[in-house]
Amino acid sequence: xxxxxxxxxxxxxxxxxxxxxxxxxxxxxxxxxxxxTLPRPNSESWKYTDPAPFFDPExxxxxVEAKDTVSVPDSPxxxxxxxxxxxxxxxxxxxxxxxxxxxxxLAAISYMxxxxxxxxxxxxGDQTQSIxxxxxxGRFQRVLVIVGAxxxxxxxxxxTGSNRVVECFVAPDAELxxxxxxxxxxxxxxxxxxxxxxxxxxxxxxxxxxxxxxRRNDVSVNILxxxxxxxxxxxxxxxxxxxxxxxISVNHLVPGGTSRQHFRGNVDGRAKSxxxxxIYIAANAQRTNAxxxxxxxxxxxxxxxxxxxxxxxYANDVVCSHGATxxxxxxxxLFYFQSRGIEEEEARSILMKGFLKxxxxxxxxxxxxxxxT
Amino acid sequence: MGPNGSxxxxxxxxxxxxxxxQIDQGRIALEGQEITALxxxxxxxxxxxxxxxxPIEIPGVSNMEFLKAAVDSHARATGKPEIxxxxxxxxxxxxxxxxxxxxxxxxxxxxxxxxxxxxxxxEILQMLMLNPKVSILDxxxxxxxxxxxxxxxxxxxxxxxxxxxxxLVTHYQRLLDHIEPDFVHVIANGTIVRSGDRSLALxxxxxxxxxxxxx
Numbered sequence: 388x389x390x391x392x393x394x395x396x397x398x399x400x401x402x403x404x405x406x407x408x409x410x411x412x413x414x415x416x417x418x419x420x421x422x423x424t425l426p427r428p429n430s431e432s433w434k435y436t437d438p439a440p441f442f443d444p445e446x447x448x449x450x451v452e453a454k455d456t457v458s459v460p461d462s463p464x465x466x467x468x469x470x471x472x473x474x475x476x477x478x479x480x481x482x483x484x485x486x487x488x489x490x491x492x493l494a495a496i497s498y499m500x501x502x503x504x505x506x507x508x509x510x511x512g513d514q515t516q517s518i519x520x521x522x523x524x525g526r527f528q529r530v531l532v533i534v535g536a537x538x539x540x541x542x543x544x545x546x547t548g549s550n551r552v553v554e555c556f557v558a559p560d561a562e563l564x565x566x567x568x569x570x571x572x573x574x575x576x577x578x579x580x581x582x583x584x585x586x587x588x589x590x591x592x593x594x595x596x597x598x599x600x601x602r603r604n605d606v607s608v609n610i611l612x613x614x615x616x617x618x619x620x621x622x623x624x625x626x627x628x629x630x631x632x633x634x635i636s637v638n639h640l641v642p643g644g645t646s647r648q649h650f651r652g653n654v655d656g657r658a659k660s661x662x663x664x665x666i667y668i669a670a671n672a673q674r675t676n677a678x679x680x681x682x683x684x685x686x687x688x689x690x691x692x693x694x695x696x697x698x699x700x701y702a703n704d705v706v707c708s709h710g711a712t713x714x715x716x717x718x719x720x721l722f723y724f725q726s727r728g729i730e731e732e733e734a735r736s737i738l739m740k741g742f743l744k745x746x747x748x749x750x751x752x753x754x755x756x757x758x759x760t
Numbered sequence: 761m762g763p764n765g766s767x768x769x770x771x772x773x774x775x776x777x778x779x780x781x782q783i784d785q786g787r788i789a790l791e792g793q794e795i796t797a798l799x800x801x802x803x804x805x806x807x808x809x810x811x812x813x814x815p816i817e818i819p820g821v822s823n824m825e826f827l828k829a830a831v832d833s834h835a836r837a838t839g840k841p842e843i844x845x846x847x848x849x850x851x852x853x854x855x856x857x858x859x860x861x862x863x864x865x866x867x868x869x870x871x872x873x874x875x876x877x878x879x880x881x882x883e884i885l886q887m888l889m890l891n892p893k894v895s896i897l898d899x900x901x902x903x904x905x906x907x908x909x910x911x912x913x914x915x916x917x918x919x920x921x922x923x924x925x926x927x928l929v930t931h932y933q934r935l936l937d938h939i940e941p942d943f944v945h946v947i948a949n950g951t952i953v954r955s956g957d958r959s960l961a962l963x964x965x966x967x968x969x970x971x972x973x974x975x
Contacts, residue, residue, distance in 0.1 A: 636975025718779075723816050723870075726776050727830035727886065728804035728837060737829060741869075 391442045393425040399444040400499050407502045408469055411482070419488035426492070430509055435661045435693050436603055436632040440575045441493055447500070447526070450533050452633040464513050464538075467531070469504030477506050481531050483582035485554040494579045497527040497550045504529040505556045507542070511535030511558070520544040521737075528552070534588075536563040536718040548574040548599065550609040557588035559612065567621075567693040568755050571629060572599030579605040584644075586612025591715070594621035595752035598629025598658055610644035610672075617646040622743045624756045625658035625690075630660040639672040642702075651746050653739050655686040662694045666709070679709040684716065684742055686735075698726075716742075761931055761961065762947035763969045767815055768929045771947070772898045776810040777803050790894060805837035807893030811883035811900050813929075819869035823882070826870050827852060831889055855888045860911045876903035884915050896927045897921075901935040913938030933965040948972055 395570040400417060409595045426438040454500065467474045492621045500649020509516050520542060521532065529552040536558040544553070557563050562679045565580070576599045582590050590608060610616045623631055637646045646666070666677045683692045696709035716738050724734035740758040753759045762768050774781045777800035787796045795803050801892075812860055818826070828848055835842045853863040871879050880900050886967045887895050897916070901909055917939055920926050928935060936958065944961050946954040946969070954960065954973050 575937070645805075717816075719816050720818055722778055722800060723812070723818070724826070725800035725827075726804055726810050726812075727802050727890065728833040729829050730801050730833065731799070733829065737819070737821055737825065741818060743820070745820040 391426050391438050391480075391684060392444065395444040396425060396442050400496065400696070403499060405499070405501075407503070408478075410475070411478075411498075411501070413499045415483070416488055416498045419495045420492055421650045422489060424457070424742055427464040432634055432663070435659070436601060436753075440601060441577055441603065442496070443595045444624045453478040464516050465504040466518065467508065469501075472575075473702065474504075474506050477508065477533065478504070478531065481506075481533060481554065481556060482529070483554075485556065485583045485607070485609065486552065486579065487581075487607065489516075491579055491581075491607070493550060493577050493605075494581070497529065497577075498551050498641070500527040501525075501529050503529050505531070507532045507540075509534045509538040509540045509561075512537045514539040516580065517541040517543070522547050523549075523551075526550065530554070532556065534558060534563050534565065536560055536739065538562075540564070544568070545570070546576065546578050548572045548576050550577045552579045555583070555590065556588050557582065557584045557615075558583045560587045561585075561752075562589045563591070565590065566669045566749060566752070567592065567594040567596075568751060569594070569596035569602070569604075570755060571597035572602065573615075574600055576602040577605075578603070579607070582608045582617070583611055584609065584615040584617060586751075587614040588612065589616045590618070592617075593747075593749060593752065594619075594623070595747060595749070595755050596621065596623040596631055596633075597755065598623070598625045598631040598660075601630050601632075602719050603632045603635070606633070608635075608637045608646070610639045610646065610675075611641060612643060613643035615641075615644045617644075617649045619646075620648075620746050622651045622747050622752070622756060623650075623652040624758070625652065625660055626656045628659075630659045634661075634663045634665075636665040636667060637677065638667040638669075639675040639702075639705075641676060642671060642673045642675070644672065644677075646675075646677045647744055650681045651683070651743055652681075652692070653684045653686055653743060654690040654692050657689040658689075659691040660693070660695070660736075662692075663697060664695075664709070664711075665697040665699065666706055666707060668698075668700045668702050668707070672702045673704040675702065675707070677705070677707050681711045682742075683713045684739060685712075685713060685738065686715075702712060761929075761944060761964060763931065766947045767950040768931075768947055769898055770839060770950075771812075771931055772810055772896045772927075774801055775803075776808065777838060787806065801833070804890075804892075805834060809890055809892035809895040811880070811887060811895065811897040813898040813902070815871050815879040815883055817869065817871040817874070820871045822867055823870050824849075824852070824866040827866070827886060827889055829927050830886065834890060852885075855885050858888075859885055859915050860908065861885065867973060872901050877905060877908045880904060881912060884912055888915065890922065894925045894927070896929065898929045899931075900928070901930050902930060909935065910938060933961050936961050946972060 426433040486494045530553045532555040537560045539562045541564045543566045590705050648664050652660050662681045664679045668675050681694045692713045694711045696711050856863045945952050
């Protein structure tokens with residue numbers, strides 16, 4: 388595994404002369420990187436995914452031909468480009484407020500090299516919005532999603548092969564339903580979703596993934612108000628030699644929050660799946676109720692699955708549970724099928740699809756994973 | 761029939777082809793054809809059916825999907841045309857109603873959230889849909905209340921005819937109040953120790969199994 392050339396990375400960033408949004412203050416990002424958050428050979432969070440391709444100092448904004456594909460709703464809620472005048476105030480008051488740049492160095496790098504930004508803003512009380520986020524014209528993309536108090540947003544995102552940071556701000560009593568589709572890719576993909584949830588706000592992530600040459604999803608959810616709730620579910624189907632690394636952290640920073648993580652994966656061929664689900668509970672976050680489950684089916688002898696639940700709990704009045712399994716199909720279930728005349732191969736296929744279907748309720752998710760009936 | 765641990769369920773599972781068991785001696789033949797070396801699917805295609813004692817729950821697969829896959833597999837294996845989805849649904853719904861099962865259950869996961877009695881009735885439903893030549897019903901009567909027992913018994917009786925065979929594995933007599941057996945075999949310690957007709961079942965109900973050990 389190649390090493391991350393930290394010196395070159397920082398030198399190239401210091402030499403940057405940003406043309407995009409010159410009014411953005413990038414010094415905090417550079418300071419965070421210099422404080423040494425770049426991956427080292429023994430970095431736990433990059434243990435199974437080679438970080439070097441992600442931290443290539445030569446990686447620069449490309450001439451991307453992709454058109455912006457974001458649907459623009461016809462209402463006071465809206466989608467605003469970072470470069471427009473009306474965006475400036477929102478951007479300055481929100482950007483990096485949900486991202487821990489020391490913990491997520493790729494987000495710090497993406498902030499320094501940012502070449503494309505959007506604000507998706509839902510005005511307080513607006514319950515009607517549904518927005519699709521697809522390709523964006525940029526290599527280092529930043530999307531700020533702001534759901535006002537008491538509002539509701541359905542955000543349907545298709546991730547692309549770039550460095551994208553989506554920061555979400557869920558106001559009191561607001562709801563953000565985030566559906567994320569990750570089709571198979573051939574490149575090096577990085578995505579960070581960072582979410583701040585205020586009191587009685589609710590964030591739901593439904594993530595349906597295939598793999599890429601290297602694909603890294605970082606998800607960081609901050610519970611910042613009493614009664615805030617986060618539900619993160621996902622499924623992946625990995626075939627061939629594709630790679631998928633999910634690093635999830637739900638951070639309970641105040642009392643009375645609830646969260647659930649439930650992810651399932653089928654890993655076939657020579658594919659590789661890494662999952663690290665973390666529940667962090669601060670010392671004052673009493674009466675937290677948090678659960679975490681990751682179940683994996685290994686289908687072929689060469690498939691690799693790494694799963695690690697992580698609980699970091701400093702409060703003493705909490706309810707927390709976690710479970711992680713890696714296994715094969717239940718022999719009794721297979722026999723049940725065979726005893727009804729269903730051939731073993733078909734039985735395996737039906738059972739594997741059924742295993743994912745339990746956590747995939749959306750049709751487009753089922754289509755992406757190849758588990759439609 | 762036979763006491764607990766006599767080998768009734770083991771026999772049923774071995775006949776169905778469960779791989780946990782190794783056959784040291786003997787053979788299994790269906791209509792004169794040896795099936796000892798066949799896979800469970802092949803035995804099913806030849807007309808064998810096992811109603812499980814403890815049917816498994818499979819939440820991610822609907823009853824409808826499962827049942828249709830089974831019916832279609834049989835059609836392919838026997839060279840018959842596949843039944844249309846519409847006809848399949850009609851037949852499945854009417855069989856469900858016949859057995860006192862709410863047809864809406866077809867949309868739920870296999871045996872998901874079913875009571876013990878509902879699971880047993882689902883086994884009989886599958887039997888009716890697959891129309892096997894030889895059905896082995898492994899303790900289908902256990903866990904059924906009086907009404908469910910009568911419904912299942914009626915379903916089995918109506919299904920039974922001159923061209924098929926049903927093997928009821930049980931250690932209670934009460935199912936036989938509703939179904940008249942042609943033969944009764946008693947297993948103890950893995951061997952058939954006594955054979956007879958219905959009166960043998962009545963004798964067992966009266967005396968228990970202990971008297972069979974006497975020479």
